[in-house]
Amino acid sequence: MRNLKLEDRISLNYVLLFLVLILFSNVILVYSLQRQSKKNLVSLAQNKIEDINSFLDKVTVFSRKTNELTFDFNPQVMEGGKIIYLKPFNPGEEGYLYVLEMKRNNSSAIPINTIGGTDTEEASATNEEIVKMLEKFNLRENEANGKTIDLGSENKYFAFKVARNIKHYDFNIYVLKNISQENKIYKRLEYLVILFTIIGAVLTIIVSKIVSRRILKPIKSVIKTAKSITSEDLSQRIEVPKSEDELQTLTLIINEMLDRIEISFGNQKKFVSDASHELRTPLAIIKGYAEIIKKRRLTNEEIFEESIDSIINETDNMRNLIQKLLFLAKGEITKINTKFVEIDANEMVRQIYLDTKVSTKTHEIHLKEGENFKINGDETLLQQAIRAIIENATKYSEENTNIYIESEIRNGNGVISIRDEGVGISKEDTKRIFDRFYRVDLSRTKATGGTGLGLAIVKRIIEIHNGKIEIDSEMGKGTKISIVLPINEKEIMAKNEKSNKKDRTKEKSSSFFKFLKKRKIKNKKEKIK
Numbered sequence: 001m002r003n004l005k006l007e008d009r010i011s012l013n014y015v016l017l018f019l020v021l022i023l024f025s026n027v028i029l030v031y032s033l034q035r036q037s038k039k040n041l042v043s044l045a046q047n048k049i050e051d052i053n054s055f056l057d058k059v060t061v062f063s064r065k066t067n068e069l070t071f072d073f074n075p076q077v078m079e080g081g082k083i084i085y086l087k088p089f090n091p092g093e094e095g096y097l098y099v100l101e102m103k104r105n106n107s108s109a110i111p112i113n114t115i116g117g118t119d120t121e122e123a124s125a126t127n128e129e130i131v132k133m134l135e136k137f138n139l140r141e142n143e144a145n146g147k148t149i150d151l152g153s154e155n156k157y158f159a160f161k162v163a164r165n166i167k168h169y170d171f172n173i174y175v176l177k178n179i180s181q182e183n184k185i186y187k188r189l190e191y192l193v194i195l196f197t198i199i200g201a202v203l204t205i206i207v208s209k210i211v212s213r214r215i216l217k218p219i220k221s222v223i224k225t226a227k228s229i230t231s232e233d234l235s236q237r238i239e240v241p242k243s244e245d246e247l248q249t250l251t252l253i254i255n256e257m258l259d260r261i262e263i264s265f266g267n268q269k270k271f272v273s274d275a276s277h278e279l280r281t282p283l284a285i286i287k288g289y290a291e292i293i294k295k296r297r298l299t300n301e302e303i304f305e306e307s308i309d310s311i312i313n314e315t316d317n318m319r320n321l322i323q324k325l326l327f328l329a330k331g332e333i334t335k336i337n338t339k340f341v342e343i344d345a346n347e348m349v350r351q352i353y354l355d356t357k358v359s360t361k362t363h364e365i366h367l368k369e370g371e372n373f374k375i376n377g378d379e380t381l382l383q384q385a386i387r388a389i390i391e392n393a394t395k396y397s398e399e400n401t402n403i404y405i406e407s408e409i410r411n412g413n414g415v416i417s418i419r420d421e422g423v424g425i426s427k428e429d430t431k432r433i434f435d436r437f438y439r440v441d442l443s444r445t446k447a448t449g450g451t452g453l454g455l456a457i458v459k460r461i462i463e464i465h466n467g468k469i470e471i472d473s474e475m476g477k478g479t480k481i482s483i484v485l486p487i488n489e490k491e492i493m494a495k496n497e498k499s500n501k502k503d504r505t506k507e508k509s510s511s512f513f514k515f516l517k518k519r520k521i522k523n524k525k526e527k528i529k
């Protein structure tokens with residue numbers, strides 16, 4: 001069973017289920033029919049026993065009155081030679097056969113044997129042989145349940161016995177009903193059950209094969225698509241089934257997973273390509289200056305110093321680039337280790353403003369603090385993100401221009417904005433400036449020494465804090481980058497409660513002053529009167 005394919009296992013399960021159901025139903029059907037047939041036989045036998053006993057009762061009464069035992073068992077011969085015995089020994093609708101034995105002092109007489117008048121094999125036996133065969137079955141006297149007996153031929157009989165002693169004569173009346181035809185019907189029914197079971201099993205195999213193939217079609221499509229997917233081609237997708245069931249849900253989930261994998265692989269390829277490109281340049285510069293030092297050695301001290309400074313500078317650039325790459329790579333694989341605490345936003349922004357004011361002499365730095373709010377986050381990472389945006393603003397705006405740092409509450413969120421008066425960013429570029437290694441102006445980037453990873457790191461930090469970044473830029477006028485962060489919910493509730501208390505206090509005080517004013521006016525009126 002384990003070595004079978006899923007399709008074959010489904011078919012086998014269907015067949016087994018069909019066989020169990022059909023066999024169970026057929027056994028119940030045959031058993032019910034046989035039981036009903038036996039019940040009818042017993043009921044008819046009970047009636048016949050009552051008829052015979054009624055006849056024997058009359059014989060008993062007659063014999064007592066006349067002190068004689070006389071019988072007239074002579075049958076009537078009907079047209080066509082048919083022999084009919086008088087009641088209760090007539091065959092009736094049931095087709096009963098009778099054997100009557102009279103015993104006295106080890107002598108017996110058999111005045112009735114209607115079996116001899118049938119066209120069966122046992123009809124050729126003598127009366128005595130018939131009685132001996134019947135005695136072998138030990139039929140219980142006056143019991144309607146009877147027995148199914150075989151008299152040595154193909155025929156089967158349902159037999160029962162009525163016994164009575166009258167005037168020292170033992171009367172043994174054997175009543176038989178030929179049930180061979182009924183048995184043949186049951187046999188044919190059994191053969192038909194077996195035949196239709198085989199036909200049903202074959203049809204079940206065929207239908208279950210078709211059904212299982214249809215059920216497994218999406219799974220086979222998954223297997224086929226999975227085999228065709230490689231790292232070089234991730235564009236293949238599984239055909240979505242039309243039926244709205246679990247397989248459709250599974251297919252959609254797998255396709256969504258493939259979409260994410262394709263995007264991830266694309267980003268990885270781009271990342272590796274860009275990273276290798278970015279690292280190639282400083283390595284080439286270091287190699288070039290190293291070759292100059294090797295050729296000229298210490299012959300020219302000025303060139304030697306310049307080469308060493310350039311190598312140190314490029315090494316710092318590479319270290320900075322690698323650190324940023326590691327930060328982003330760590331953020332892609334697992335969530336960066338963070339230490340979330342409650343942060344006073346205005347206090348954090350004020351500290352960044354003071355630090356920037358000291359370190360940046362080329363621009364005018366301005367601070368605008370709005371309503372204070374608190375956020376849950378990693379203060380070090382948030383400071384890193386805000387400083388990266390300020391650094392970007394200083395790099396891409398002219399000297400002696402203004403840079404504004406603002407904090408406010410907007411639409412229930414805390415917002416920290418950095419606005420410059422630089423050249424601005426086009427709408428096309430705003431969609432991509434947070435991509436790794438993307439640069440709006442390559443010539444300006446070379447001059448400022450950027451790696452193209454600063455804003456990508458900012459985006460990752462804000463994502464960790466469940467925030468978002470909004471950009472408002474106009475070419476030639478400047479750019480405003482806003483960091484939108486969720487405010488601490490406890491603080492909002494406390495503020496709302498505080499404002500509600502203030503409103504209630506104002507209402508109470510105003511109502512109190514109104515009451516005093518009314519009292520003064522009333523007192524004045526009374527004085528005038």
